[in-house]
Amino acid sequence: MNIKNIKNLFKTYFIENWKTDLFQFGILAVIVFFATTISASNLHFLIFVASVFLMIYPERLFRNLHGNSSKIHYLSIPASNSEKVLTNIVLANVYYVLGLAVFCCLGLGLAHLYMTLRGYDGVNFDTFLSGTSVMLLFAILAMFFFGSIYFRRKTTLATLGVSLLIGTIFVTLYALTLWINGILLIPKDAAYNDYVWSFSSDAMSEISEVIILCLGMVFFYGLSFLRLKETEA
Numbered sequence: 740m741n742i743k744n745i746k747n748l749f750k751t752y753f754i755e756n757w758k759t760d761l762f763q764f765g766i767l768a769v770i771v772f773f774a775t776t777i778s779a780s781n782l783h784f785l786i787f788v789a790s791v792f793l794m795i796y797p798e799r800l801f802r803n804l805h806g807n808s809s810k811i812h813y814l815s816i817p818a819s820n821s822e823k824v825l826t827n828i829v830l831a832n833v834y835y836v837l838g839l840a841v842f843c844c845l846g847l848g849l850a851h852l853y854m855t856l857r858g859y860d861g862v863n864f865d866t867f868l869s870g871t872s873v874m875l876l877f878a879i880l881a882m883f884f885f886g887s888i889y890f891r892r893k894t895t896l897a898t899l900g901v902s903l904l905i906g907t908i909f910v911t912l913y914a915l916t917l918w919i920n921g922i923l924l925i926p927k928d929a930a931y932n933d934y935v936w937s938f939s940s941d942a943m944s945e946i947s948e949v950i951i952l953c954l955g956m957v958f959f960y961g962l963s964f965l966r967l968k969e970t971e972a
Contacts, residue, residue, distance in 0.1 A: 740825065744818040748826040751816075756799070760835075764842040767792055771846025776853060785847075789839045793880055796835050797887035798894045800827045804967075805891055820967045828960060831880060871945050874952040881959040888966045 771785050778784070803813035816823070886898025 740819065740822050744822050745826055748816070748818055748822065749830075752826070752830060759799075760838065763792065764838050767839060768842040768846040768849070771843050772850045772853075775847055775850035785843060789843055790876060790879070792839055793831075793835065793876065794883045794899075795895050797827075797831055797880070797884040800830060800884075801887045801894070804888065805894070821964060824960070824964050824967055828884070828963075831884060832877065871948050871952070874949050878952040878955045878959075881956040885959040885963045885966065888963050 767789065770788055774784055774788070813823075818826075882902065883895065883898050886901070887894040890897040
């Protein structure tokens, strides 16, 4: 990879997009401020809003791939596919995530100051994401990143729709498997003896979950490299 090409890609991105990014970050801060002043304890909603911003972002990164003239211009930029994908991975996973975090904190800080001046207790900052939840967000980002390259139009909605369809199929198969196993394993007279059959949601350790999520990230980013190469061909 050519470091100079990567620097030029970053430079081009910020020249073209810094106003849009700043506007979106500002919108997020405003949403966080008003949502927090209305319900100071509802920090999970704020995480959800930030996640929506994060899922939409990859579509902006590869928007030039979905128009005839812009596609030719993007693919003709003097940089390899690997350099383009790597640059956008850094933008999505580092730059934009940090931007969302900073402006979320800005909105929370302003809300805390406002509520304190109004005589309220302020904002409870004790709610944090677990390590698994953070990795899940990054894995979802990787999936939408791939979708923004794979699909040709409305990539965010297309990725979301396919994900929901696949998720529904897996959940249905999972529930059906549990139901069949329950029929086979629970004694016939269990209902008369107040038999309770339960399945522990902690069967998989947190470390295993993180490993699976990391593999998912590698999988989708690997497909992103291959898909962009196929697009150029």
